[in-house]
Amino acid sequence: MTPPVATPPLVFSREIEAARAEGRPVVALESTIITHGLPAPRNVEVAREAEAVIRAAGAAPATIAVLDGALHIGLDAAALDKLAAAPRVMKLSRADLAVALATGRTGATTVAATMIAARLAGIAVFATGGIGGVHRGAERDFDISADLEELAETPVTVVAAGAKAILDLPKTLEALETRGVPVIGYRTDELPAFWSRSSGLRAPLRLESAAEIAAAHRLRAALGIRGGQLVANPVPAEAEIPAGEIGPIIDAALAAAANVSGKDVTPFLLARILDATGGRSLETNIALYLNNCRLAAEIAQAL
Structure with missing residues (x-):
């Protein structure tokens, strides 16, 4: 018997929910820059600066990450800090994204995983x-x-x-x-x-x-x-x-x-x-x- 197809557990931030409801443009952002790409405290500073740049240009920033088995489309300040401080964060690509979700893990998305999440969320552009x-x-x-x-x-x-x-x-x-x-x-x-x-x-x-x-x-x-x-x-x-x-x-x-x-x-x-x-x-x-x-x-x- 074929098992039922699971629904990806997408969690939209309030900012992205509002942008979607109002038809405003959204830009996807990866999260490995926070966990693997930049040293602390510059990682969080740059993540927030990138989001501010996108807002100033008239779009909503959707930083994407997996937190406790849920695929987050947009991180509020608390979620961003949680990701930056989390231990043993997985570096997620196409091969391991589903496993991280299935096992309740926390992971940062690479280019490939961010593209997959952006498609699921209806986001067409990724920086x-x-x-x-x-x-x-x-x-x-x-x-x-x-x-x-x-x-x-x-x-x-x-x-x-x-x-x-x-x-x-x-x-x-x-x-x-x-x-x-x-x-x-x-x-x-x-x-x-x-x-x-x-x-x-x-x-x-x-x-x-x-x-x-x-x-x-x-x-x-x-x-x-x-x-x-x-x-x-x-x-x-x-x-x-x-x-x-x-x-x-x-x-x-x-x-x-x-x-x-x-x-x-x-x-x-x-x-x-x-x-x-x-x-x-x-x-x-x-x-x-x-x-x-x-x-x-x-x-x-x-x-």
């Missing part, structure tokens, strides 16, 4: 720092982020400063193209590289406005094309770390990570790069994230 992708050396260990498959399957527009620069960017771009994911340079012909505005790779597509990006999102749905689109928004010029400067630092961090694997790789590398740049990489990360939040709010309004 993040950088997506995951093909790791360097993936031809040996097949370390490829689930973010790429999610972009190919889930109809959410993701605004990011490209893929994280610790990755194999040419292979990541090729993997996105193979999966039919539109990679749209926002007012740029070149794919940004997270901390750097330039990667040396050409962006397959270029659009000049939030309205054009929103139109492309709608037309993909009208054409019956599955999946989302990636909007590559370069880090502000005044905040970037040029590729020539950050490249050797990334290489040294990768060499130090030889015995690190799985979900521990990215946090390890980011910590090493943070130390090597004297904290500058963190400030650049924050600047590009807030910049992506602004653009995502504009796209959500256009939709």
Whole structure:
């Protein structure tokens, strides 16, 4: 006998409930930036600043996380503090989101899990720092982020400063193209590289406005094309770390990570790069994230 299909336990914050009732635009935000991406107390400060940026741009911020087995769409101040202080928070992607919900766990959502939750909640736009992708050396260990498959399957527009620069960017771009994911340079012909505005790779597509990006999102749905689109928004010029400067630092961090694997790789590398740049990489990360939040709010309004 086939068991009944479970209903995902969505919990909407009061702010998101009101935005939905009033038809106001909403932007999804991931929660691993709080639990795994930024050190305390900057993690909570930046999470609140990102939400404030989105509100100032005319949209409602929906930070997404799993708290005690419930999928929260939007976190009020108390819930955000609870997540930041929680011990042993799971880092949730497509593979383990359902298990966390089924077992009453607390977890922070990655790009892939946030996209899944955004689709369930009817949210079309998601702002993040950088997506995951093909790791360097993936031809040996097949370390490829689930973010790429999610972009190919889930109809959410993701605004990011490209893929994280610790990755194999040419292979990541090729993997996105193979999966039919539109990679749209926002007012740029070149794919940004997270901390750097330039990667040396050409962006397959270029659009000049939030309205054009929103139109492309709608037309993909009208054409019956599955999946989302990636909007590559370069880090502000005044905040970037040029590729020539950050490249050797990334290489040294990768060499130090030889015995690190799985979900521990990215946090390890980011910590090493943070130390090597004297904290500058963190400030650049924050600047590009807030910049992506602004653009995502504009796209959500256009939709």
